[in-house]
Amino acid sequence: MVVQTPNGFNLDNSGKRIVVDPVTRIEGHMRCEVNVDEEGYIRNAVSTGTMWRGLEVILKGRDPRDAWAFTERICGVCTGTHALTSVRAVEDALGIEIPDNANSIRNIMQLNLQIHDHVVHFYHLHALDWVNPVNALRADPKATSELQQTVSPSHPMSSPGYFRDVQNRLKQFVESGQLGLFKNGYWDNPAYKLPPEADLMATTHYLEALDLQKEIVKVHTIFGGKNPHPNWLVGGVPCPINVHSTGAVGAINMERLNMVSSIIEKCIEFNKNVYLPDVIAIGGFYKNWLYGGGLSSQACLAYGDIPEHPNDFSPEQLHLPRGAIINGDLSTVHDVDVRDPEQVQEFVDHSWYEYGEPGKGLHPWDGVTEAKFELGPNLKGTRTNIKQIDEGAKYSWIKAPRWRGHAMEVGPLARYIVGYAKGHEDITEQVNGLLRTMDLPTEALFSTLGRTAARALESEYCGRLQKYFFDKLVTNIKNGDESTANVAKWDPSTWPKEAKGVGMTEAPRGALGHWVKVKDGRIENYQCVVPTTWNGSPRDSQGNIGAFEASLMNTKMERPEEPVEILRTLHSFDPCLACSTHVMSPDGDELTTVKVR
């Protein structure tokens, strides 16, 4: 039976059903079911968050100044982003203004995390959907060297000997039976299109990226006191600055600032010489694979981030753009007010929660997280061994957030489409440059590759912004301002009896919001709506499908029993279910299992 969704997709669940469970190489667990027609095209898609999220419940009654430390623990990757969002929410509620240096340092840390996350995502999670490391063993190192010099003439590591060494190292690793990182690939699937030399080049950069990423994060150690799990502070940043000879132990001095500066330069170099050229080179082999656009051409949402001035989140002051696009109309970018109870609402009709009233949406300040696990009548299998989920009923641990009732895509591609539609100068220039270089039309943006490319462009842009805020910080310090925190309202006796606030950031994966209510100095309600809640959302009361689901629609699968295409597109969102949901049941040692029914 074919059903048209209000957001314009024709769902047909009559074809062969394919189940991918769990979808691996993501932070968290998800399950995906699709129906394919006789020619192998996906005609129905169902994405299920298989874990329960309950962070809100455990923050009740805590000191709001400590919320960041808890939220930092919900994820294995973007810890700092949650902490930043949390301190912003509390500052908003209590009317606390942070000093200029704190704004610059927070921006540097946030941008640093963007770059780290994008690089790690591309090389360590996503590249294996396009690059075949096993094929790299067959490459000719000399030809690889020539390819490298064509693709990126300014990258210093390009000799035949260098590639031969890497190839030997890989060979040893594979022969020792430790294929670990590369196991369970579908390495002989025709969906892989690269010649061995491109595979070797990209695999080599996988190793270079590993080396780089451990340098990048030192910025968090310097400003956050430690990493993993750096320190944050309501009212500013917890690192004192002292560029003179005496001062507090652990203060930021010139030596540390120079270290930050050199890390920023490394990021810029890597983006320019390795990351962007790789995306262009690899993308060039997949130019005909423009599936996966999903909601991106229809409905995109960005909260915006990286404020030029402290405490000013007006859209024109944000370096990463804010706005909403709906109904595919790129000529109008709507402003977003996350306080407006009519704008952001979460629905649970197809989620394993209950509000007590069908069709109801709740703004996060009034959010409720009450679990209700029940399965629909068309389920195949049993409660503990689900063979096929019933998407007509409740089917996910992820809620369905909507912006004015619309299912939205968030993330690097959404940010870039919003920026492009708004005429954001840097973003427009980058996007036009990339499309020109690759000889692709604007429509090519709305694709899985568009998502992957937007992330690379953003990493490059964030590198430049990082330098901009570093220079701003140093200038301010040289002018004699060493203040990093405002503690005037630290004491709870200075707070109103009741207050509510919201913190917004653009996490690497997309728009992130924390909504907090404070009463008598304690947290009364705390709700996080994370990027993967937006992207991974199930259907809503109206039947609109979410961004993951939409992105899989109408994709051609080469071999339905080897879901390379599904993984490729889902990975392009960098899904992170660790924070959008919570582990419900222990998972065995089972790796991705694909069931075709």
Next chain:
Amino acid sequence: MADRVLIMGIGNVLWADEGFGVRCVEYLSEHWHLPASVTLLDGGTQGLYLLPFLEEADTLIVFDAVDYGLEPGTLKVVEDDEVPRFMGAKKMSLHQTGFQDVIATAQLMGYCPTRLLLIGCQPEELEDYGGGLRDVVAAKIAPAVRVALSYLAQMGHVAKPGRTESDLLADPSIMQGAYEAGRPSEDEACRVGDARFFPAAD
């Protein structure tokens, strides 16, 4: 000292017994004075962020909650080559997948410490989000730490009763006591006057 040791607790303190590893490291820092050759680290929920620490260590000791299918609270100690293999046997949480990847990656990059010791404890309860350690698991913190200390002693790193200061441990608000009491006391939560945080505040 030629031989550098990293002692790391991993796991998510928000998931009841999942916090075992992190709590062991906290306990060590509060009860034992370790020589300068030993680094104490709360690895928390992290994966690749741990690589720089592995690179700087010759020996790695890891505390973690691992499901061996044994009686809750049973300690199991494995060494060297057994570590990644054993952890691959059954995943109980996200970070273990992450940690296995970290070990494999460290090996690929030549960063992996030459000696590995995993001190694991069979959890009783993981499904209590926001909960603390169950008694049977909490009771194994001190014995687990003794295993680590005797391993250290054999290598010539002698610990004495006392404390070890480390910047690499959890924020006070989520240390075991504060976390499990539900809310930190005013003193712990209020950091006004702490030079590390507010040098310029008057």
